[in-house]
Amino acid sequence: MISKNYRLSDFLTWASAIAMIVALYLVFVYAPTERTMGDMQRIFYFHVSTAWVGFFAFFVTLVASIAYLWKGTRRWDIVALSSVEVGVTFMTMAIISGSIWAKVAWNVWWTWDPRLTTSTILWLIYVSYLMLRNAIDEEGRRARFAAVHGIVGFVSVPITFMAIRWWRTIHPVILESEGFSLATPMLITLLFCIATFTLLYFTLLVYRVRLEQLTDEVEQLKHKLGR
């Protein structure tokens, strides 16, 4: 069991390292320089990728939370927790990189644009998820409450998304109903970056899950020794 896990994490580590190097090449060398924004536009590839991983991680938490309430196994609780931690990290990176991009594109670090507001709200929801876990001592209750929060928190995402579309937005829309509004080399770079960051997400998730499992094991051993 452990050795199989090791092989999986080894594979993921190497795969994401190699993919990341290729992604860096694509972003800085292969992708053409944007006409109006110049080289600053290149941050966009990382911005979109990290934001995607943030949303995806929270979706994984939703699935793991439902699975936990259904099955009640510790494993799902660990996945939900790990995914939130990785997701919050990536969401933070997305907000920071977006802020840098905004300084160049809109000449302000921050604006209360709906898209930015939504990301901030989402970030706050999952930070409060982590705070909730910290504030409960009893293990079973902590897992149950966290799962409920993981579900309620994610459900507000589509509603918030609707609010965005009705509220005027200055945030550029990449994915339109007719297709992508990007030049082909840029599109290839973007898609590759998204894939790379998704791979990185799974790598971090596997490591984080194992860390939590080892913590559990240490706790059990301590218990056995009678402390």
Place this chain on the structure above:
Amino acid sequence: MSFLRKVLAIVQKDLAVELRTREMLSSMFVFALLVIVIFNFAFELRVENVRQVAPGVLWVTFTFAGMLGLNRSFVLEKDKGCLEGLLLCPVDRTAIYFGKMLGNVIFMTLVEAIILPIFSVLFNISLFHPILLLIVVLGTLGFAGVGTLFSAMAVHTRAREVMLPVLLFPVVVPAMIAAVKASGGILDGQAFSEIAHWVRLLTVFDVVFLAISFMTFDYVVEE
């Protein structure tokens, strides 16, 4: 007993407890008044047109006052050991949820009923518009609906009074945006068709959050 009668029995219990002391209603009301006064000071020097800030102030007042009520909602049950009694009642857990939720809605509505005329006087605008009242009811329902669920969770955490706003506010912000936008539209004299999508969004929020809260409440009160 039918489901409705069980729910009403729990509402009746909460009302009876509150009417004996009137502790919560009076503090919610005074607090709401304080929020309005503080906002008046905060904005007075800068804002030309009161109508621009009125909907925001109104909803912040309601949510802050509502937060006080929600905080108390399960604290009393837990501290006096009533929660165990409530759980041992031969009723469905969802009846407990709806009972507590309706109680919170009633408390918030009572406070809002007093605050609205005072707000109209202090800000010199009329808030008695039938659609605005509908928006207030919808907003209150959504806030109390998901708030009751979080209140039941927060009471079991270490820093419980602090925990509830931290958990609840990020989740209800989208609904509050819709409520503020819709109320603002009404105050600007827009027709209902222009703000209909905000009212619809608020309704969607209410339905979704009531459904999820009532489905997951079981896991929250489980011992």
